[in-house]
Amino acid sequence: MTPLSLQEFLSREEALAGSDPVLTRLLIGISEACKEISAKVREGALAGVLGLAGSENVQGEEQKKLDIISNDIFVEAVARTGAVCGMVSEEVPEPIAVPEELPLGPYLACFDPLDGSSNIDINVSIGSIFAILPAERPKRVPAPQDFLQPGRNLTAAGYCMYGPQTILALTLGRGVFLFTLDDVTGTFRLTKGNVRVPREAKEFAINMSNQRFWEAPVVRYISELLQGKDGPRGKNYNMRWVAAMVAEVHRILMRGGIFMYPRDSRNPERAGKLRLLYEANPMSMLMENAGGASTNGHERIRDIVPTNIHERVAVFLGAAEEVETVTGYHKA
Known part of the structure; x- marks a missing residue:
């Protein structure tokens, strides 16, 4: 039997669970954007999409050509659905309005159009992340505060x-x-x-080169994992690091483990590296719906009320028991 298509699956969700047909239209639009980006990624150098664009995003990070291309694809595809009244992208400083000629919808879309862009030129896995929020009321010019909702408000999320x-x-x-x-x-x-x-974790993902900048609870937790079966955990762990959150989270969904991107002392005024609205929140929703957990070390990520559309947070997500352990060390 041929597996259900995404359209068939979403239509079934409408019939069985009362999902909104407008949400279906939005998710199909996002899937079309992902297909187009996938094609660009596969063409690579043949399409002239590799290398730096010669600009920086709002985060002060150098943009790759494919970052900008992917952002444009996402914005156009999402706006065309008529399902949103505003968007937030990692690549754009302010909220993005829907063009005047297109209808507005009841949702807000937040996305990282291309996660892990440092991997683009070396042909390692990358991805796109998206989160869908309800809009209090559709309006032509979205304001930053429209998006400052806790992750528990998310209607849908994915990568x-x-x-x-x-x-x-x-x-x-x-x-x-x-x-x-x-x-x-x-x-x-x-x-x-x-x-x-x-439930059982045998792998952890963290950038070990930053160890000297970590807070004490993270140093303690990683030290215990590295001691393996001779240490307090009583078993050996393997370390993984792909430098793309999508790839790390996908592996954890498939094989278990924990992903960590803690805050560090190089930027003490910054709560972390990853962005709350379009990275931490959607991945946390996925992890929780798969029986895992997600925290910033002190509280559930989806309970954090954002104060800025590009707000950063520390992230610990994966197998619930491991997340609870590292959270406990932060609270000790």
Whole structure:
């Protein structure tokens, strides 16, 4: 039997769970953007999309050509759905309005159009991350405060990973589902339903080169993992680091473990590296809907009320028991 297409899956969700058809339209639009970005990624140097663009984003990070291309693809595809009244992108300083000629919808979209862009030129997995929020009331000019909602308000969230396969992960708050792109038909098809994070963790993901800048609770936790079966954890762990949040989270959904990007002393005024609205919140929604957990070390990430659309947070997410342990060390 042919697996359900994304459209068929979302139509089923409308019939069985009362999902909003407008949300379906929005998610299909996002999937179309992901397909187009996937094609650009695969063309690489042949399409002239590799290398630096010669500009910086709002974060002060050098933009790659594909960062800008992916952002433009996302903005256009999402706006065309008529399902949103505003967007926030990692690549743009202020909220993005829907063009005057297009209708407004009841949702707000937040996205990192291309996560892990340092991997682009070396052909390692990268991805896109998105989060959907309800709009209090649709208006033509979105304001930053419209987006400053806690992650628990999210209507849907997901990512698309551009690797050996192009995989779309999606949650509507009722489990996590994976769809694989059929390159022949151009259709995302359901290939894994009701994803659950394995309870036992044997892997951890963190950038060990930053160890000297970590806070004491993180140093303690990582030290215990590195001691392996001879230490307090009583078992050996493997370390992984891909430098793309999408790839790290996907591995944890499949194999378990914990992903960490803690705050560090190099920028003490900054709460972390990852952005709350379009990185930490959507990945936290996915992780929680797969039976995992997510925290900034002190509180559940989805309970944080943002004060800035590009706000940063520390992130610890993955197997619930591991997340609880590292959170406990922060509170000790």
